[in-house]
Amino acid sequence: xxxxxxxxxxxxxxxxxxxxxxxxxxxxxxxxxxxxxxxxxxxxxxxxxxxxxxxxxxxxxxxxxxxxxxxxxxxxxxxxxxxxxxxxxxxxxxxxxxxxxxxxxxxxxxxxxxxxxxxxxxxxxxxxxxxxxxxxxxxxxxxxxxxxxxxxxxxxxxxxxxxxxxxxxxxxxxxxxxxxxxxxxxxxxxxxxxxxxxxxxxxxxxxxxxxxxxxxxxxxxxxxxxxxxxxxxxxxxxxxxxxxxxxxxxxxxxxxxxxxxxxxxxxxxxxxxxxxxxxxxxxxxxxxxxxxxx
Amino acid sequence: xxxxxxxxxxxxxxxxxxxxxxxxxxxxxxxxxxxxxxxxxxxxxxxxxxxxxxxxxxxxxxxxxxxxxxxxxxxxxxxxxxxxxxxxxxxxxxxxxxxxxxxxxxxxxxxxxxxxxxxxxxxxxxxxxxxxxxxxxxxxxxxxxxxxxxxxxxxxxxxxxxxxxxxxxxxxxxxxxxxxxxxxxxxxxxxxxxxxxxxxxxxxxxxxxxxxxxxxxxxxxxxxxxxxxxx
Numbered sequence: 001x002x003x004x005x006x007x008x009x010x011x012x013x014x015x016x017x018x019x020x021x022x023x024x025x026x027x028x029x030x031x032x033x034x035x036x037x038x039x040x041x042x043x044x045x046x047x048x049x050x051x052x053x054x055x056x057x058x059x060x061x062x063x064x065x066x067x068x069x070x071x072x073x074x075x076x077x078x079x080x081x082x083x084x085x086x087x088x089x090x091x092x093x094x095x096x097x098x099x100x101x102x103x104x105x106x107x108x109x110x111x112x113x114x115x116x117x118x119x120x121x122x123x124x125x126x127x128x129x130x131x132x133x134x135x136x137x138x139x140x141x142x143x144x145x146x147x148x149x150x151x152x153x154x155x156x157x158x159x160x161x162x163x164x165x166x167x168x169x170x171x172x173x174x175x176x177x178x179x180x181x182x183x184x185x186x187x188x189x190x191x192x193x194x195x196x197x198x199x200x201x202x203x204x205x206x207x208x209x210x211x212x213x214x215x216x217x218x219x220x221x222x223x224x225x226x227x228x229x230x231x232x233x234x235x236x237x238x239x240x241x242x243x244x245x246x247x248x249x250x251x252x253x254x255x256x257x258x259x260x261x262x263x264x265x266x267x268x269x270x271x272x273x274x275x276x277x278x279x280x281x282x283x284x285x286x287x288x289x290x291x292x293x294x
Numbered sequence: 295x296x297x298x299x300x301x302x303x304x305x306x307x308x309x310x311x312x313x314x315x316x317x318x319x320x321x322x323x324x325x326x327x328x329x330x331x332x333x334x335x336x337x338x339x340x341x342x343x344x345x346x347x348x349x350x351x352x353x354x355x356x357x358x359x360x361x362x363x364x365x366x367x368x369x370x371x372x373x374x375x376x377x378x379x380x381x382x383x384x385x386x387x388x389x390x391x392x393x394x395x396x397x398x399x400x401x402x403x404x405x406x407x408x409x410x411x412x413x414x415x416x417x418x419x420x421x422x423x424x425x426x427x428x429x430x431x432x433x434x435x436x437x438x439x440x441x442x443x444x445x446x447x448x449x450x451x452x453x454x455x456x457x458x459x460x461x462x463x464x465x466x467x468x469x470x471x472x473x474x475x476x477x478x479x480x481x482x483x484x485x486x487x488x489x490x491x492x493x494x495x496x497x498x499x500x501x502x503x504x505x506x507x508x509x510x511x512x513x514x515x516x517x518x519x520x521x522x523x524x525x
Contacts, residue, residue, distance in 0.1 A: 002298060024301055031298045042302055049308045066352065102311030105354050105374045110424065111305045114314045142305060149304035159423050213352040214312040268349070286351065 001030045005247045006151050006195065010188045020188055021140035024147050043139045049109040050098075050121035056106055057097025064103040066285040068215045073097035087130050091230070092223045095122035099219030112149045112158045115165075115214045116172035118222035120145060123176035123229050127183055137183060144182040145175035148195050151247070156254040160207035160266035163257035169218075169225040170202025170253065176229030181236050196242030197232035199249045204256050206264035208271025211282035217272055307425040308369045315401050316346065316353035319421025321373055323403045324362020326429055326441050327417040329513045333409025338363050338387040343402040346421070347391040359403055360387055368425055404431075415511075433509065435477050435484035443472065444489045445513040451506035452483040460507075463500045464489060482508070 003009050003023075012023050028039045056062070057073045064070075076093040083089070098118035102108045108117045124141065127133040133141075149158075152171045157163040163170075177194035186194070202225075210216045236242075242249065263270030272278050309318040328335060340359050342350050350356050354373070360380050361373035372379060380387060395402075399420035408414040418431035429439050432447055439445055446464070450456050461471055464487065473488040493512045501510045 027298075028301050032300050039301075043305070045308065046302075046305050105310050105312065105317070105357075107308065107369060107371055108311050109306055109308050110314045110318070113424070114309065114311055114317075117311075143301065146301035146304045150299060150301065153299060153304060161423075211352060212349045 001027055003027060003147070003150060004154055006147070006192050006250075007245075007247055009147050009151070010192065013188050019140075020147050020182065020191060021143035024143040024150075027150075040139055043142050046109045046111065046142060047124070047135065047138055049107060050111070051125060053098045053101045053106060053108045053117070054094045054121050054125050057099075057101045058093065062097075062100035062104050062106075064100070064213075064215055066103075066211065066213055066215060066281075068210070068213070068281065068285075069100050069103055069219055071100070072219070073100055087126065088227065088230075090129065091122050091126040091226050094125050095119055095223040095226045096219055098122065099215075099222050103213070103215045103219070111145070112153070112171055112175070113160075113168045115160065115209075115218045116168040116222060116225065118219070119169060119172035119176050119225040119229065120179070122222070122226045123179055126226070127180065131183070133183055141179040141183050144191065145179050148175045148178045152250055152253075155247075155250045157257060162265065163253060164207040164260050164265050165205040165218075165221060166199075166202045166253055167257060168207065169221045170199055170205055172222075173202060173225035173228040173232070174198040176226065177232035177236070180229055180233035184233065184237055186233070186237050190236045190239075192246040193240065193242045194232045194236035196244060196246040196249045197235050198228050199246070199253055200242065200244070201228050201232065203249075203253065204260070206260065206271045207266040208264060208273045209266070209268060210273050210278040211285050212266075212268030212273070213285070216278075216281075303424065309425060310354075310358070310369060310371060310373045313353045314425045315421045315423045316349060316355045317358045317373075318368035318425035319401065319423070319427050320346065320353075320355045320403060321358035321362040321366065321368045322425065322427045322441070323417070323419035323421065323429075324359040324405060325365065325367065326362075326419060326427070326513055327405035327407050327415065328363050328365055330415045330417055330432065330447065330511045331407040331409050331413065332511055333411045333413055334383075335363055335385055335407045336410045337408040338385060339390065339406040340387060341390040341392060341404040343392045343395050343398040343400075343404070345400040346403055347393050350391075355403075356389060359405065360385075363387075363405065363407065399428075399430075402430075432484065435479060435482075437477065437484065437486050438475065439486050439488065441513050441515065443515055444492050446485075446487040446489060446493050446501075447509070447511050447513065448485040448487070448501060448507060449509040450483055450485070450504070451508070452478055452481055453506055456483060456504075456506060457485065459504060460485060460487070460501055463497055464493065466500075467494060467497045469493060469497070
């Protein structure tokens with residue numbers, strides 16, 4: 001059973017009269033010889049780790065060895081300023097929480113990558129908090145995100161070294177947008193529109209981590225990825241259409257990724273990593289690490 | 295039909311951060327080396343190549359490899375304290391770094407382990423991203439396997455009938471061989487055999503009993519929270 005394009009999945013849903021989550025259960029059961037229970041057990045483990053990683057970053061001390069990240073999630077959550085109410089503030093904090101836990105060698109679920117691991121947990125926990133979504137529904141939402149990720153992986157790339165941050169926080173934002181659209185009752189077509197919006201907003205995003213570490217700007221880009229997911233889902237659910245279909249947007253991310261200079265794809269040598277301050281931080285971080293290990 | 299990706303290749307692995315290639319994949323290479331040693335390790339010499347050599351500190355690659363050697367999976371929080379725990383277990387380790395080697399994949403680790411029983415093994419593997427790895431060298435033989443299924447590694451005298459006898463020993467116990475790779479050097483043959491189910495002790499004993507067999511080890515599929523295998 002093969003799904004090469006999102007349109008294949010939508011066609012399957014129509015033919016079998018199933019929603020996108022159930023289409024992915026069929027896919028996994030048939031290709032991997034698993035039972036429905038085994039598929040859902042795997043999803044439960046992922047969701048549990050996602051929730052735990054949010055909790056950890058929101059409650060425990062998280063200061064990265066480089067010193068670049070320092071309890072930002074808690075700082076944001078405690079802030080009295082709310083640009084768009086507490087929902088956006090807390091969603092922002094949750095994404096950063098997971099980024100901080102990841103950078104501190106905590107346990108996370110890479111979804112789709114470790115560098116973009118903050119987006120889906122923040123989206124899902126925020127849906128639970130703001131819309132009262134049950135965990136059972138979140139498991140189905142995870143299946144919908146896997147549909148998007150599967151097609152993205154086949155036709156583009158999750159690797160920062162191939163598709164830049166577009167492949168990491170971009171694809172994660174698209175997966176998050178799909179989850180939100182699905183959970184708020186969107187049709188399969190609307191889910192695809194949301195994916196299109198989110199990826200178009202991430203088109204050409206470079207991977208330029210300072211010192212090659214998964215910290216700056218990865219962590220704050222995860223937070224912005226969550227906002228991207230909610231805004232994209234908002235547009236799709238209102239009935240706005242992405243003029244370029246999602247499958248074609250995915251194809252465009254592949255083309256753009258191929259055209260991007262290798263210096264801008266996880267080399268630690270271009271973009272923010274190559275700024276005056278970025279280079280200073282790199283020098284300081286690696287010298288202090290060397291001193292510590294002496 | 296080519297193998298289709300699992301949804302758990304997209305959602306997962308569950309892992310200790312910060313990097314699926316530089317942390318999770320690195321720990322898996324150490325873990326495979328430990329399985330191939332098949333003894334408590336007393337000494338480890340670890341060579342990190344290319345990107346692994348340059349960025350290992352920031353990504354905990356060094357702690358991850360040592361954690362794998364101690365038998366920790368990629369999602370085991372003890373990876374964070376692997377140096378301290380290795381010291382407690384009496385494991386001595388040493389790192390070497392090769393910054394630029396065109397011979398090796400950008401994220402490559404070579405692990406030489408010596409067991410408390412005196413045996414030793416040398417393994418090189420590459421981390422491909424997303425926690426996936428490829429073992430590329432065992433005891434100087436070029437190999438190519440991903441350790442995602444039950445795998446048997448045999449080194450034997452390259453004599454007529456050796457492959458037939460080994461595959462026969464596996465088939466006799468009702469296991470199906472999914473893939474088999476053979477490489478040769480001098481008078482020895484290396485066989486990497488991927489099997490559908492776990493290879494039992496009886497089969498191992500049978501293969502070990504052939505006088506022309508020098509080395510036989512099994513590698514069990516990697517365990518992590520996102521796979522279907524319960525810990």
